[in-house]
Amino acid sequence: MAGAHKADASLAKGGSSIEAAFVEESGYHTLPSCRLYWSLDADVGVELIAKAMSRDTFEEILRFLPSTDNQALNKDQHISLDEAMIEYFATGTIRDNRIPKTCPINSTNEMKKVPRRDIDVVVDNIHKILLVCWKDNAVVSVVSNISPVYPLESLSRWSAKDKKKISVSRPYLIRDYNRHMGGTDRMDQNINCYCISIRMKKWWWPIFFWVIDATIQNCWLLHRVDESNLSLLSFKRYIARTYLQKAEPRLGIGRPRQSSLVIPDVRCDSIGHLVESLGKQAWKCALSSCKSRPSQGCMKCGVPLCVKCFANYHRRAL
Incomplete structure (x- = not known):
């Protein structure tokens, strides 16, 4: 082509x-x-x-x-035609109503009953997605396709029940999420x-x-x-x-064009419309009915005009 x-x-x-x-x-x-x-x-x-x-x-x-x-595409490659057109890697929180009902992970209500620091993990090996529910002060659900669960990190948390600080294990992907959260929003x-x-x-x-x-x-x-x-x-x-x-300046810009519109209120205000020399012949007179190539124009309107067309151009009707 x-x-x-x-x-x-x-x-x-x-x-x-x-x-x-x-x-x-x-x-x-x-x-x-x-x-x-x-x-x-x-x-x-x-x-x-x-x-x-x-x-x-x-x-x-x-x-x-x-x-x-497109005719030279490798037909052995797998090309996605569904919503996931661009593969990306991320870690983020997920709401309960976004988790499929068929997923075997414990629900938030079930996780509330388990001891603090408990972790429930489900891995989707087909789509390479990891889902983790972690019990801290509240239940946190995080999904990732890049961050692992281990190594666990030991945190010191205040226990209102025991009236003292206790050690709580936190999954690595929770730490990774906290460190980088907000970056996508920014x-x-x-x-x-x-x-x-x-x-x-x-x-x-x-x-x-x-x-x-x-x-x-x-x-x-x-x-x-x-x-x-x-x-x-x-x-x-x-x-x-x-x-x-x-960029290298263009040598040929094509046929010189007139400004697409000189506002009538400016063109016909009878103020400051003076004849000036253009220094060379213009492509065409601004008055549509004239085919000549003037070497002068209107200083205010910025258009080439013949002397005989000057007055007619600055009238209301063209």
Whole structure:
């Protein structure tokens, strides 16, 4: 396909870096339509993006990302088509009503009757999931596919019944959960502050964009070790501007276009509309009925105009 070859050529020239920089900028510079970033209107257009990559090239790359030949897939691989499309490793608490009734683990009510520090464990060998119920001050249910039960950790707890401190054994995965709890929530909060705003029809685009956002968020956390005062917004802007400014400026930007709209209240206010020289011939006069190529225009409206069209353009009706 010609489009695929064009996209591959753009990627080979560093288009993927520019593409990533642009989608990241959309997280803190949000517009209702992707094409508005290439608009000539001052309130929406982004010159840095327009100079780095054309709109058509950007859309062409989006069509063919990720660059994978589905006909060349290894048919011996197991491909998941259910909800678990992305394998991940985690440890977290789980409510009783989320545990299947067929699971042989003791319920919370049953665990309340056992002595403090008792542990009940169930392992799902098929899905590699570990479920643990632990009796402390209250019953804690934790599920994990990465942390083990052992080694047990001895804790000192005050016993209201015995009126003294007692030794309580705590599973390793409970310790692991307590140490890292809240990290996912903080990551989600950071990502949602400046998440990529571009929306596509393909179902996997949110996953693809989330990976980019999560990667930059993690890089920012590592960067804060040395630069603790740099905000996430400043970090993302630095990355986006660096890749966009490093891009080789486009030589041919296509046919020069006029601004899509000069607001009538500005165009017809009869204030400050002066003729200025453009220094070269424009592509076309801003008055739609005129086909000439003027070398002067309106200083306030910022459009090329013939001398004979100047007055007609600044009237209410065009």
